[in-house]
Amino acid sequence: MDLPVMPPVRPMLAKPVKKMPPGQLYEPKWDGFRSIIFRDGDELEIGSRNGKPMTRYFPEVVTALKENLPDRCVLDGEIVVVDPSGRGLDFEVLQQRIHPADSRVQLLSKETPASFVAFDLLAIDDEDLTGQPMDRRRARLEEILAAANHPVYITPATDDVGTAEDWFNRYEGAGLDGIISKPRELTYQQDKRVMNKIKHVRTADCVVAGYRVHKGSDDAIGSLLLGLYDDDGELSSVGVIGALSMAKRRELFEEFQPLVTNIEDHPWNWTEDVSMETTASGARSPRKSEGSRWSAGKDLSFVPLRPERVVEVRYDYMEGDRFRHTAQFVRWRPDREPESCTYKQLEQPVEFDLNEVLRRG
Template identity: 35%
Template structure:
């Protein structure tokens, strides 16, 4: 059998839940707060490829047995790698401990202390045949038939015809939101399609780190805040400082990552306001992170942003401002 073809993930648009009169045309899944991967299971081997094409297989060895759970079929699966907190909720901050590890001994230790689970929600290829042209309902049935349950992966339940219930359940469970998918929709690799709508319970925004400011008080020897931006018309626009949401361990890790990236000039265009620039240390804009925030201000700044963690599944130049989640507006 030939090698499985390479795919890129289909993406969802941010939006409001489908209108009640159209709910029978949609299915709804939990929006897992983790890292998106495509899983290529061939023979007894598994490859995990991130959204930006990086091979992250070695980072998550507890997922290797998935290759033997597909009934002997070579498949390409779509899913999200998730870590859970002590209350059993998906936690992006807990997942941070796993995302950037490359050392085998450290990874083996973390498999025991911070295990991950792969939430599988789609199938793109089975054997020699692509199935991206099969409607969503058919792909879900195929996925549930192919994948045998495992300790570190699952095919989560989805909800048909009941979007309000799915969204309310996501709120009660402390989950980021839901993804509503049109039942007749096909899988469009690499496309951001209105056939998939992500409905968020909280405001989050991906940002690019362009610098950091000197800390004060107990942070005098470390970082005070990150200076962050998003891309607009090919330029990195400053959107604010992030000074909360950091643990001591996070500060140490960020300091080690930022030190070799330091540069003499600001990467932001237009320039950062003088007050923020006065104590700034500029860095090459290569690190992507995610923040939770209260709202966008009229002058395009993030109000009360709090750090959630680094992301390694998206190129910096693709980080742009997301619109406000409609169900949270006002």
């Protein structure tokens, strides 16, 4: 492989901002695997955000890219998996595509095929475009992908802030994560937070139903387990709070000891003969040795607490019936009864067809 921009490339990053910056180029924020595509004739490599190759995990994407890209180019984009309905993204299924067994990789490439959404062009033929402004790179990207077919797409983009605000409000229903804004004169700067991201931020009152001990200290909290009551009155696991100072972790450890209870008396009793993922009624519970979405086989056993404390947390959005990312502590809510913490308090995104988003690209 001999290209003007060679692997590994550390993708250009975005910093969070609260408002839509004026006068920039705006794109939907995709929720997938950030990927740098290097193509030199029959050679094609998919680089990840940390520089490690992902080529072997997505054979169907490799085939599609060879059919749709110029012979020599370097692109920045996102690998995503669209749910079977075609209406949204499925990040949890995408994560399952990273598997050590080649037979499993080949099977999943047919059962849950991925797509590639391009949003930047770093090189074409012998030309290095990283020193050119963003709007010029975007124009070249549109040229080379003008005839691209499924599953290779170009992300929608607009320079109208009103349109971007509309996308921010509506596209979440398709599983998109907010808006990325880029100064029009921005050159491609590896591993630097020079773009902007505007993400959905919401709050919810949750029940603290357990904790995991800190991996470095037996007298400190590692994470707090959060629950919400469903329509059947069952307490479902929705996520965790993890970002706490060590002093706060030790303080909470002492504070919660009077609430520690037997697992047999807890809503998430993993000693019962029930599903690994759910209770008998269908409510999710973080059972002992439940598989982690990041580390298969990791021991996720927890210390059960009587579900009596309520905490207000900040979250960005839901993935199914759980918080997509780790929730952030806001404040304790001694004025709230645990039973009042239900899914009904959550703001529901507008349903939107992902095919409509891709067609705009």
